[in-house]
Structures are given as structure tokens and as C-alpha cells.
Amino acid sequence: MKRVLVVDDDLVICKVLVKILESLGYECEDAADGVEAVARLQAADFDVILTDMMMPRMDGMQLLSHVKSSYPGVDVIVITGHTDTFVYSNIINAGGTDFISKPFESDELEAKLSRIFRERKLIQGLENEISEHLEAEEKLLAAHREVAAANQAKDLLINDLYATMGEMLSKRDHYTFEHATRVAEISKRIGIALGLPQEEVEILERACLVHDIGKVAIPDDILLKPGQFDAQDRKLMRVHPRVGADLFTRKHHDSRIAFIIRHHHERLNGSGYPDGLRGDSLGILVRIVAVADIYEAFVARRPYKKPMSKDEALDLLRMEARQGLVDKMVVTVLDEVLRDWDPLTISREFAADYMVDLELFRRKAYFREPLTGFYNYRYLYFLDDTHVLGRRERPFELLLTNFVDLPECYRRMGQILTEQVLDEIGQGLNDAVEEFNAQEGSGEDVVRLFSRSGDYLIYAECGEGQIDHLFIAISAHLARACDEWQISSHPYSQRFGKGYSLEKALTELLRC
Structure with missing residues (x-):
């Protein structure tokens, strides 16, 4: 239901406006001045405010300023008979959505509200498309x-x-x-x-x-x-x-x-x-x-x-x-x-201050961890969705390093040293994976390394014999590192058939 707050110190005008709006299908509340309107806004959500300008305690301009700073998503239509004092440009520059001069016809009010809700609908549609990616054109072109x-x-x-x-x-x-x-x-x-x-x-x-x-x-x-x-x-x-x-x-x-x-x-x-x-x-x-x-x-x-x-x-x-x-x-x-x-x-500044913060955050929050260069294991899902992985044409294998005593390591060595040790182990694993891919000579990464919450996950698409050689090298590296730093690793792997769901495979592996 579309909700409208009517603000006017003239009780008769308030009731008339509420009656008109309710007949048009809007849900309404009324307030006698700006102070009462602020209380209404704190207690409930509204889409549009219709406000008079000349009111006691807090006038319409003060209310408009408060709404724009505290409730930027609420549209404000100013209704006043004092057109010599309050002109259209002043109201719009202060953040008002529209302006109606008294006296007015109900058709004018209906048209302005209809326009506002049409525009709100369009904006909401565009915002939804950003998050839906490949479905964006459907809603955008409908709008x-x-x-x-x-x-x-x-x-x-x-x-x-x-x-x-x-x-x-x-x-x-x-x-x-x-x-x-x-x-x-x-x-x-x-x-x-x-x-x-x-x-x-x-x-x-x-x-x-x-x-x-x-x-x-x-x-x-x-x-x-x-x-x-x-x-x-x-x-x-x-x-x-x-x-x-x-x-x-x-x-x-x-x-x-x-x-x-x-x-x-x-x-x-x-x-x-x-x-x-x-x-x-x-x-x-x-x-x-x-x-x-x-x-x-x-x-x-x-x-x-x-x-x-x-x-x-x-x-x-x-x-x-x-x-x-x-x-x-x-x-x-x-x-x-x-x-x-x-x-x-030609240059384009950020349209809003918050976009600067979002942009900075995005540049830190890649799938690839900025200090180590490792890809988070969730990157696998993207590679799978875009058919970069070859699991649909050939079997694949997953291996998890499975460090079983990390809490004890954090307690014994401290967080910084433990994470440095894990990074060092990961670099060794990455070197082994890159060497294997280079020897494979296909130009494609048949083996990929990912990080996962203090562990490492390896995804491989090659024959069982080749996988065995790789996993022997990886197990040897893990054994040396674990002996040096007294970290326990119980690596385990699982092979899956051609076309097997990656999501199911990961679920089964991580459940072990």
C-alpha cells in the first residue's frame, strides 16, 4: 500500500486531503505541524509527504530540510497559498519533489502523485537490475x-x-x-x-x-x-x-x-x-x-x-x-x-559520496586475496558457471589440505606467525601446481589452487596417474612444512566423474 503523510495546521484542510487521497487508494495519516510529522516519521514508514509551509513550531521548510537529511527516500510535495513568499525554484532547490499552489483541483494532486510513484517504480526497477546482472535488460527495457x-x-x-x-x-x-x-x-x-x-x-x-x-x-x-x-x-x-x-x-x-x-x-x-x-x-x-x-x-x-x-x-x-x-x-x-x-x-566524478567508499571496498574485496595472490575457493563456482572448468567433459579431483589443529597453532604461535606459516605453505603448494601445469604443456590450467578458511583446496582435471604424481609432491611438501612448524595436516582427496555437480562435489569433500 502506498503511504502518504499529510501535514497542515488547518484541521479541515487536513481531513479533506486525507479523504481525497484515501479515495485514490492511498493509505494516509495526518499531522498538525512539523514536530508532529517528525514523530509520525519515527513511528512508521511513508512514501510521500504533503506539507503546508506556514505552520507553528516547525514550518514546512524546516520539515523539508529534516526529511531530506534523515529520510532521503521520502518525496515531499509542498502545498501553499503563499506563492509570493515561497516560489517553485526555492522549494525544488531545498529538496522538494513538487509544488502545488492553493487553491488546487484534486486532479492536479492525483497527477503529481501518480508521476512520483511512476518514477519511484522506475528507479526501483533499475536498482534491482544492477544486482541481477544478466537479467538486467528485462527490467530495464520494460522500464x-x-x-x-x-x-x-x-x-x-x-x-x-x-x-x-x-x-x-x-x-x-x-x-x-x-x-x-x-x-x-x-x-x-x-x-x-x-x-x-x-x-x-x-x-x-x-x-x-x-x-x-x-x-x-x-x-x-x-x-x-x-x-x-x-x-x-x-x-x-x-x-x-x-x-x-x-x-x-x-x-x-x-x-x-x-x-x-x-x-x-x-x-x-x-x-x-x-x-x-x-x-x-x-x-x-x-x-x-x-x-x-x-x-x-x-x-x-x-x-x-x-x-x-x-x-x-x-x-x-x-x-x-x-x-x-x-x-x-x-x-x-x-x-x-x-x-x-x-x-x-571529458571526466565523470562519482555521482555520490558513498560510491567512493564502495569503489575502494570493491578494489580490496576481489576473489584473489591481495597479500598472497591466492583465489578464494568460491571463485570455483564462477569458473564453473562460465564453463571455464572442464568437469562437464572429463572427471575431476578435489584435494583439501585439512589442517586439523589450527586453533592450537594460533594459541601456541599467535595469529600473525600462524598466518605467515600458512601463507608459506600455500606458496609452496602454488609452486608445485604451477610447475605441474607448465610440465603439462597444454596452455590451460588443469590444476588450480584455492584458499579456504585456513586450508587449501586443489581442483584438478587430468588422468589418475598424473594426479597421483602431483599429490605425492603436495603431500611431501605438507609433511616437511608440518614437521618444521608442528602443524598437523591430514589431506584427503576425492575423484568425481564427468559431469558431476561441482557444488555437490565440494559439499561431499568438505563433509568428510
């Missing part, structure tokens, strides 16, 4: 259709929604959001310089704002990694164009948006990804975005690399054009566009 149907300013609303999707991505990775904004502006300017129709320029801009939206599916450990990618990182990151395109292919009426998202990493000679398209099959819009995307990545500052100068970046793009990777004409036009404009002048 898109709902807003477009309710408002004749369709084009403006569509642009706003694309910007919102870009901002959604910024809540996970601010660099990617800033990158998308710059690529959109670069591509738009190239399109205009090439004389593309206005409609195609708009498609370019919209697609660029969301061209990396598929990164919502990439784990923080990779998306926010402050260093160079390894082979596994690159393999997972290359999924994002497909994820982003899938979001739009099923729902968006214009297939060009999805095509740009999916193919902006393709190259003219077929060496790009995900589909290896080449030549004319890419089309001019993708060619423009590809060049803009590369240029921005060259010149932008990132934690893991120094930015190139404009001339260095253009020289590299010209070389790639000569090699048949990117469109030479587009690179030439980009050079012209950049003569009196620098895309780096």
Missing part, C-alpha cells in the same frame, strides 16, 4: 517501454535510459563508465565528420554508452584488476561483448545497437573477437567505434599503465590501419577531429 508509453518525449527518455545504463556500470567500475562516455563522444564526432545521417549518429552514441555493459558479468577480480591481465583474465574478459549483445538482441528493436556491442573488438583482418568478422561485414558504425575504443584506451590513464600522448596513439592507429586491423579512413577523420579537441577533457 524503458513504460516510460516511453507514458511520455511523448520518447527520444529524450531513451537517451536518458542509455546514460542510466552507463551509470549502472559505473557503480561497478568507474573507469569503464568514463571510457564509454568518451568513446561515445569520439564516435559521434567522427560520424558527423563523415557526414552520416543524424539517425545513425544517434545510434552510434547510444551504442557506445552501453558498448561495455556486458562487463557487469565480469567478476571484480578481473574487471577492477589494477595490473596486467594473464591468459585466464583475458579469456574471461573477452566474454563481455557477447554478454552485452545478448542483453539487447532479444529486447531492442534496433539490431544495430546489439551488433555494435558484440563486434566493437573485431578487426578488419578477422583477428578480433568474439566472431572473427572481417572486412565489409563489420559496417561503418562498428569501424568507427573500434577506432574510438582503441584510441581512448591508449590515451586514458589507468592504474596499470601510463597514458600515451595523442601523437603516439595516432601513430599506433595508423600502423594498425596499414596492417589491415582498423579502417584507415576512420583513423584519418579521427586525426582531424582531435586537432582542436581532447576527449580527456
